[in-house]
Amino acid sequence: MEKDRETATCDFCDTEFVGTDGPGGGKFDSAKALAEHTLSFWPDDSVSTPYVVCTGGEPLLQMDKKFVVAFHRLGFEIAIETNGTVLPPDGIDWICVSPKIGSKLILKKGQELKLVYPQSNGDPKQFENLDFEYFSLQPMDGPNRVKNTDKTLFYCRTHPHWRVSLQTHKFLGIP
Numbered sequence: 001m002e003k004d005r006e007t008a009t010c011d012f013c014d015t016e017f018v019g020t021d022g023p024g025g026g027k028f029d030s031a032k033a034l035a036e037h038t039l040s041f042w043p044d045d046s047v048s049t050p051y052v053v054c055t056g057g058e059p060l061l062q063m064d065k066k067f068v069v070a071f072h073r074l075g076f077e078i079a080i081e082t083n084g085t086v087l088p089p090d091g092i093d094w095i096c097v098s099p100k101i102g103s104k105l106i107l108k109k110g111q112e113l114k115l116v117y118p119q120s121n122g123d124p125k126q127f128e129n130l131d132f133e134y135f136s137l138q139p140m141d142g143p144n145r146v147k148n149t150d151k152t153l154f155y156c157r158t159h160p161h162w163r164v165s166l167q168t169h170k171f172l173g174i175p
Contacts, residue, residue, distance in 0.1 A: 031070035039074050050076040060086035068092060081114070082107060098138075099127070114165055116140050117152050128161055136165035145170075 024041060028034040042050045052071060054063060060082050068091040071078050079094035084107040088095060095110030101122040109131035115124055117137040124137060137156055139149040156162045169175075 031064075031066040032073075034067070035070040035074050035076065038071070039076070050074065051079065052076050053079040053081065055081045056083070058083055058086060060088055063089060063092075065089040065091070084108070097132070112136060114138055117155065118148060124155065124159065124162060135162050137162050138165040138167065141167070141170060 024037065026037075028037060038052060039050060059080055063080070068078060068089050072091060077093040078091070079096065080088065080092050081096045081098055082088065083103060084097040084099050084105045085103050087107055094112075095107070096112040096114055097105070097107050097110050098114045098116065099105045101119045111132065112134040113127055113130060113132040114136040115122065115127060115138065117124065117140060119140065124135070128135065137152045139145060139152040142148075152164055156164050
């Protein structure tokens with residue numbers, strides 16, 4: 001990984017646009033411009049490594065090697081949460097796959113597999129032989145969130161291969 005950060009090269013095309021939503025979002029002339037803009041939000045006095053998490057829709061429809069190189073050159077670690085239907089460029093530091101039942105899963109290795117639970121036809125056992133370091137179940141949100149949380153806790157207690165993953169912002173009422 002460190003070798004990729006030092007030796008990777010790419011041309012930053014003036015016609016390439018990368019967009020983001022939310023505060024500070026917009027369109028950027030290049031992956032380098034996006035990485036520099038993102039770094040501008042990092043506190044100057046921070047001693048921690050800059051860290052960017054790319055989430056969906058499906059972030060791998062937009063991320064490419066230029067993105068990875070630009071962020072690594074500025075010292076970022078890069079994480080992604082993907083549905084696993086698109087292969088990532090090399091060099092992403094943390095890959096979390098959150099498969100959607102019924103979709104064709106082609107990304108079958110990474111750091112974490114996170115499954116929303118329960119899903120119709122979504123038995124967690126079907127994913128246990130994939131090449132991930134961590135296997136997490138996340139209670140399905142919605143009107144049955146309390147019931148789904150109880151089911152998730154029970155499943156994880158009785159299947160120690162899995163751990164519970166919670167969307168803390170939802171429990172705190174943060175949109």
